[in-house]
Structure formats: structure tokens, C-alpha cells
Amino acid sequence: MLNLIDKIGDWNPQFFRELKGRLKAFPVIIAIVTSLATQIVIFLYQLREFPDLESKENINILDKYCNLPNPQADRYSSWMSCPPDQINMQLWWQDHWEYMFLSLSMIFIFTLLVAGTYLIINDLSQEERKGTLNFIRLSPQSEVSIFTGKMLGVPVLIYLAALAAIPFHILTGVSGNIPFGNILFFYLTLGASCIFFYSYALLFGIFGGSVFSGFKPWLGSGLVFLFLWMSAVAFGNNNYHNYTAFATLFSPTNITYYLFPNLFNYGTPGLQKLEFFNFAIGKSFIGVIAIHLLNYALWTYWAWQGLKRCFRNPNATIVSKQQSYLIFACFEVILIGFFSSQDYTSEYRSYWSQFYEAMGALYAWNLFIIVPLFALMLTHRQAIQDWARFRFHKDQNSTENVSKKSLLSELISGEKSPAILAFAINLSIAVSAVIILFFKANIDSLYSTENVSKLLSVLLVFVSLIMIYATVAQIMLMLKNSKRTLWAAGTTSALIILPIIVFGVLNIYPSTIFWLFTVGFWFTAEKSTYTTILAAFVCQVIILSLLNWYLIKQVKFAGESATKALFSQGKV
Numbered sequence: 097m098l099n100l101i102d103k104i105g106d107w108n109p110q111f112f113r114e115l116k117g118r119l120k121a122f123p124v125i126i127a128i129v130t131s132l133a134t135q136i137v138i139f140l141y142q143l144r145e146f147p148d149l150e151s152k153e154n155i156n157i158l159d160k161y162c163n164l165p166n167p168q169a170d171r172y173s174s175w176m177s178c179p180p181d182q183i184n185m186q187l188w189w190q191d192h193w194e195y196m197f198l199s200l201s202m203i204f205i206f207t208l209l210v211a212g213t214y215l216i217i218n219d220l221s222q223e224e225r226k227g228t229l230n231f232i233r234l235s236p237q238s239e240v241s242i243f244t245g246k247m248l249g250v251p252v253l254i255y256l257a258a259l260a261a262i263p264f265h266i267l268t269g270v271s272g273n274i275p276f277g278n279i280l281f282f283y284l285t286l287g288a289s290c291i292f293f294y295s296y297a298l299l300f301g302i303f304g305g306s307v308f309s310g311f312k313p314w315l316g317s318g319l320v321f322l323f324l325w326m327s328a329v330a331f332g333n334n335n336y337h338n339y340t341a342f343a344t345l346f347s348p349t350n351i352t353y354y355l356f357p358n359l360f361n362y363g364t365p366g367l368q369k370l371e372f373f374n375f376a377i378g379k380s381f382i383g384v385i386a387i388h389l390l391n392y393a394l395w396t397y398w399a400w401q402g403l404k405r406c407f408r409n410p411n412a413t414i415v416s417k418q419q420s421y422l423i424f425a426c427f428e429v430i431l432i433g434f435f436s437s438q439d440y441t442s443e444y445r446s447y448w449s450q451f452y453e454a455m456g457a458l459y460a461w462n463l464f465i466i467v468p469l470f471a472l473m474l475t476h477r478q479a480i481q482d483w484a485r486f487r488f489h490k491d492q493n494s495t496e497n498v499s500k501k502s503l504l505s506e507l508i509s510g511e512k513s514p515a516i517l518a519f520a521i522n523l524s525i526a527v528s529a530v531i532i533l534f535f536k537a538n539i540d541s542l543y544s545t546e547n548v549s550k551l552l553s554v555l556l557v558f559v560s561l562i563m564i565y566a567t568v569a570q571i572m573l574m575l576k577n578s579k580r581t582l583w584a585a586g587t588t589s590a591l592i593i594l595p596i597i598v599f600g601v602l603n604i605y606p607s608t609i610f611w612l613f614t615v616g617f618w619f620t621a622e623k624s625t626y627t628t629i630l631a632a633f634v635c636q637v638i639i640l641s642l643l644n645w646y647l648i649k650q651v652k653f654a655g656e657s658a659t660k661a662l663f664s665q666g667k668v
Contacts, residue, residue, distance in 0.1 A: 110232070110242045114249020123253055131257040135264045138199050142192040147183055161188045193272035198359045200265045201282065204258060205348050206324060208290055212251040213297040214317035219250045220301030221312050229302075239404040247294045278355045281385055288392040289348040293320060295399035302407060303414060303471075324349060336366035339457035341434045344370075345391040354384060371437035391430075398423055402472070411479065415472040417509050417518040424522045427465055428529040431458060436536050448547055451537055452622050455530055455551075459558065459618045462526045466562055469522070470569045470588060474515050476581075477574050477654065483512035484655025514651060516644065519566045523559045530555060546626070553629040554621045557612060560636035565591060567643040574650050 105112035147161070162178035223229035232242060269279045300316050327347035330340070344350040344367065354367040370378030370387070377383040402414040415423065435458060440450040475483075487506070507517040534551060565588055572584035595614040604610055611620040612632035621629055 108241055108245045108248075109235075109237060110245025111249045112245075114245055115252060118249065118252050124256060127253040127257045128260050131260040134203065135200070135261055138196050142196055145192070147185075147188065161185075190272055193268045194274065194356075194359050197265065197268040197272050197274060198356070200261060200268065201352055201356075202328075202349070204261070204265070204286060205289075205352070206321070208251075208254060208258060208286065209293050209324060209348070210317050210321045212254055212290065213293055213320045214313045215251050215254070216246065216294055216297040217301040217316045218313035219246065220298065221310065224302075233408055239407050240400070242407070243295075243298050243400075243403055246298060247291070251294075274356060282352065282355050285351045285385065285388055285392075286348050288389050289346075292346070292392045292396045292399075295396050295403070299399050299402050299414065302403070302410070323347070336369040338371065338434045338438045339454065341370060342430060342461070345388055351384070351388055372433040374437050394426060398426075411476065412511075413473050413475060413515075415469070416511065417473065417515060420469060420473050420518060420522055421525070424465070424469075424525045428525055431461055432529055432532060432536075435533055440537055447537075449622075451534070454533070456618050458530060458533070463562075463615060466519075466522070466526075467565075467588075467592070469519070470566060471585070473518065474566070474570050474573055474584070475512060477576070479512040480514055480574065480651055481654040483510065484651045487513075487655065514570055514647065516563070516567055516570060516647070520559070520563060523562055527555050527559065549626050550621070550629070553626055553633060554618065556633045557617055557621065557629060557636065560633055560640055561613070561615070561617065564636060564640050564643065567640065567647055571643065571647050571650065574647070574654065 104115065161184050220229065223232065235242065266276075266279060270276060297316055301312065324347065327343065328349040350367065354365045357365045367384055368378040370376075370384060372387065377387055398419070401419060405416065405419075406412045406414050435454055438454055440447050440454070483506075487503070504517075506513045508521065530551070568591060569584045569588045572587050573580050575583060577583060592615050595610075596616055598604075599610065599614070606616065606620040606623075608620075609624070609628055609632060611617060612624065612629065613636070617632075
């Protein structure tokens with residue numbers, strides 16, 4: 097054991113540190129006893145329905161466990177009991193082994209993901225409060241080694257509890273005639289989902305420093321629980337839609353329905369209808385498993401890029417401008433793959449109405465990723481101040497050319513320049529996805545001048561509105577206030593949410609032009625005229641121009657004040 101501990105310490109010192117702090121006798125005993133007690137409770141809960149073979153009053157004759165042929169349905173048949181020697185105990189045990197297997201599977205999913213996420217975020221929050229996280233940053237270990245140690249070591253007690261339950265879980269599965277290969281695939285996808293959720297828990301834990309450090313663990317684990325619960329409810333049947341297919345790839349509960357369809361009695365699993373670029377992936381068992389694992393691997397990769405980028409430098413943005421373009425492109429390609437498989441040829445609705453509904457779902461997905469990008473890639477005041485000082489003022493007082501890049505290239509790819517132009521590029525990627533889907537629909541009646549003009553005008557409103565939100569958030573991050581991150585988040589959230597609440601209270605219906613200035617504009621634009629949409633776009637362009645003029649003024653002023661302070665220190 098000592099040699100094993102030494103090898104662990106040599107391989108990953110952070111993992112050794114976590115194990116040393118958590119593998120105490122009492123917590124380990126509690127974890128194992130809790131796991132064993134849960135297994136006993138599940139077994140006894142199913143055993144309560146065990147038929148009394150010595151009593152004449154046990155299973156009803158109409159029950160599926162009775163071997164006798166069902167009598168004709170009448171008012172007396174429901175009172176008849178099955179003779180004890182005619183009870184199919186083999187079928188009874190098979191079904192109840194399956195119930196126990198299903199219960200343990202769901203406990204595995206919720207315990208590993210929700211509790212594990214909480215522990216990881218809470219550990220990083222405590223390290224931030226105590227100041228020990230800065231010592232870890234100074235460690236010669238690589239970021240991958242440090243965060244791998246955190247991921248493996250922090251939830252180690254949960255791992256022990258799960259490992260103690262795996263033998264009973266496999267026993268219930270095999271006894272319930274569940275294919276052993278499906279059980280192994282369940283463990284594989286559950287492990288991949290743990291890596292995915294834990295990676296983003298690490299990213300969430302180090303994001304924002306000590307802001308909301310006490311509330312972070314509850315917020316992060318609460319969001320994971322809400323997602324798992326909603327996915328279990330929404331996708332827990334045979335319903336399937338291309339608009340929500342992307343979300344199903346992140347939920348291990350959904351793949352559980354696919355692997356063990358007999359346990360849920362929902363008929364054909366929804367994932368069997370899964371299509372990607374018109375390829376029927378859902379009809380291939382290996383295809384469904386592969387697309388889940390590839391999806392987890394892709395987004396886990398981007399999470400680790402953010403971890404490696406901002407761990408050593410907490411002031412750096414989690415996502416660089418170049419990375420944001422690639423992330424957004426990956427996101428749009430995946431959405432196009434699912435949305436392009438949608439059929440818009442229903443006889444009961446017009447093609448345009450069906451297509452516009454699909455574009456509304458695509459807009460909602462884009463809004464879902466764009467808003468978090470505000471926090472991930474918008475540059476903070478100090479970085480912009482340093483950039484502005486060298487970009488606009490240093491060259492005027494020195495013959496040295498500090499920056500060889502053009503202003504345009506710095507705004508597109510620079511680390512410290514404002515991210516407004518980068519947002520415009522990402523929005524252009526989203527607009528391109530809509531246009532590709534529009535022409536890929538291949539329905540002649542969609543390509544009328546009216547439909548094309550209306551779609552283009554709606555896309556322009558989308559770009560201008562999101563650019564207004566991004567500019568406001570960037571202006572808030574230029575404040576000298578130490579709480580500027582909270583100001584940016586609060587102001588942007590208010591601009592997004594408050595207008596809809598106010599319009600709802602005042603009974604201002606979506607048919608009015610005011611809704612074109614809210615995030616709900618997409619569902620209003622379908623009933624609006626082309627002229628009305630264009631007028632709203634012109635107003636938004638004016639607002640956006642004024643905001644950017646003010647932002648440029650603030651950036652130059654910040655650089656000028658920093659230069660003056662630098663020169664005054666030099667003279668002293």
C-alpha cells in the first residue's frame with residue numbers, strides 16, 4: 097500500500113494531496129455503509145411485494161405473473177386469486193431485478209453528477225477563499241495534472257460508494273436478463289458524462305474568483321440537477337424532435353432509456369429516431385453510443401482549453417477570440433446536422449410557417465450559447481487599458497513601433513482588445529447557419545422574394561440586438577468599480593428579461609413593434625411587415641452606433657489616463 101501511495105504521489109501530486117485529505121477512516125466507512133444500506137433498502141423495497149405462497153390471497157388471476165389463462169372480464173374476475181402453484185416466480189424475480197437495476201442506475205447518475213459537481217465547485221471555492229489556490233497556481237505541475245488530480249480526488253468518497261454498489265448493480269442486471277454489453281456501455285457513457293460535467297464544474301469553480309464563492313456550489317449542482325430532472329421528464333418517452341436532439345446528447349438519462357427500453361415501458365426509444373445530416377444514426381446501436389461519446393469529447397476538450405488558458409492568469413478571458421470562432425462553428429455545424437433532417441412538408445401548415453418555427457428553435461439555441469459568451473470572452477478594464485495605452489498613445493510619444501499588427505487584426509484576434517468585432521464575427525457564423533438551412537430545405541415555395549426579404553431583415557435585427565447587448569456588457573466592464581463583473585451581468589440580464597416582463601404586465605401584445613426590441617422579436621417578426629422590421633433595425637443601428645461611439649471614447653480615455661500615470665511615475 098505504501099508503494100502504491102508513493103507511485104500515486106509521483107504520478108500526480110495533486111491527486112495524492114486530495115486522497116490524503118479525504119481518505120480518513122470515518123468518512124470512508126460512512127461512504128461504504130451508506131452505499132450498502134441503500135442497496136439493502138432497494139432490495140427490501142422490492143421484496144415487500146413478494147407473493148405469499150402459503151396464502152390463498154396473493155396475486156390476482158388477471159396479473160401477468162399468473163400462469164392460468166385469463167378468465168373473461170367480469171365483475172368477479174378482479175376478486176379471484178391465482179393458485180400458489182400457478183405463480184410464475186421466475187418472471188416475478190426477473191421484473192423486480194430489473195426494477196432494482198433501474199433504481200441503482202438512476203441513483204448512480206444523480207449522485208455522481210450532482211454531488212460530484214457540488215464537491216468540486218465547493219473545493220475550488222474554499223481554496224479561493226483560503227488563498228491556497230494561488231499556491232497551486234505557482235506549482236510546477238501542469239494544468240492538466242492539477243485538474244486531473246482534482247477531478248479524481250475530490251469526489252473520491254462518491255467513487256467509493258459507487259464502486260461498492262457496482263457488484264450488486266451488475267448482479268441485478270444479469271439476473272434481470274439485461275445484456276451485459278449494454279451494462280458496460282452504460283458505465284462507459286456515464287463515465288464520459290462525469291468527465292464532461294466535472295470539467296465544466298472545474299471551469300465554473302475558478303471563474304470569477306471569489307465572487308459568489310459560497311453560492312457557487314449550490315448554483316452549479318442545482319443547474320446540473322435541474323438539467324437531469326428535465327431531461328428525464330422531457331425525454332423519458334418515445335417522443336423525439338430534431339430541435340431538441342442536441343440536448344439529449346448531454347443527458348445520461350436519455351442514453352439509459354435507449355440501452356434499457358424494457359425497463360421504462362415507453363415503447364420505441366426516441367433515440368432510435370435520431371438523425372444527423374439525414375443519416376439514421378439512431379438505428380445503429382454503435383452509432384448512438386459513438387455520437388454521445390464524440391459529443392462529450394468535443395465539449396470536454398473546449399472546457400480543458402479554457403482551464404489551461406485562465407488557471408495561471410485569472411484575469412485572462414476563458415475563451416480567446418480565435419477559440420470562440422471555432423467553438424461557434426462547431427456548435428452551428430452540429431445544429432445544422434440535426435435541423436437539416438427536419439421535414440417541412442406537412443399538409444396542415446404552410447412551408448414557411450414550419451420553416452420559421454425551425455428557425456425560431458435555432459435562434460433559441462444560439463441565444464443559449466451567445467449570452468454565456470459575454471462572460472467568457474469579453475475583455476476586462478485592465479486588459480483594455482493596457483492595450484489602449486500602447487495602441488493609441490504609446491506610439492505618439494515614442495519612435496518605437498510597439499504594435500506591428502493592424503487595428504483590424506487586433507480587434508479580430510488580439511488578446512486584450514475589446515471583443516465587439518469578435519462577437520460580430522460569431523453572429524455572422526450563426527447567420528450563415530440559418531441561410532444554409534434556408535437553401536438546404538429545397539422547397540421552391542420558400543424562395544419567394546417576400547420570404548427572402550423577411551428572413552434577411554429578421555437576421556439583421558438579430559445581429560443588431562445581440563450587438564447592443566454585447567456593447568452594453570463591454571461598457572459595464574470598463575467601469576472602475578471593483579464589482580464591474582456583477583454590474584455587467586446585472587445590466588445585460590435586465591436588458592434581456594425586464595422588457596418582456598414589463599410588456600407582459602402592461603398587456604402589450606407581441607404584434608406591436610416594441611417587441612422587436614426584445615429577445616422575443618423572432619416570434620413577433622413573423623406577423624410583422626417587412627417595413628416594420630426594417631424600421632426597428634434602423635433604430636437599433638442608431639442605438640448601437642451611439643453605444644460604440646461611447647465605448648471607443650471610454651477606451652481611448654482609459655489608455656490616455658494610464659499613459660499619464662505612467663509618465664508621472666517616470667518623472668518622479
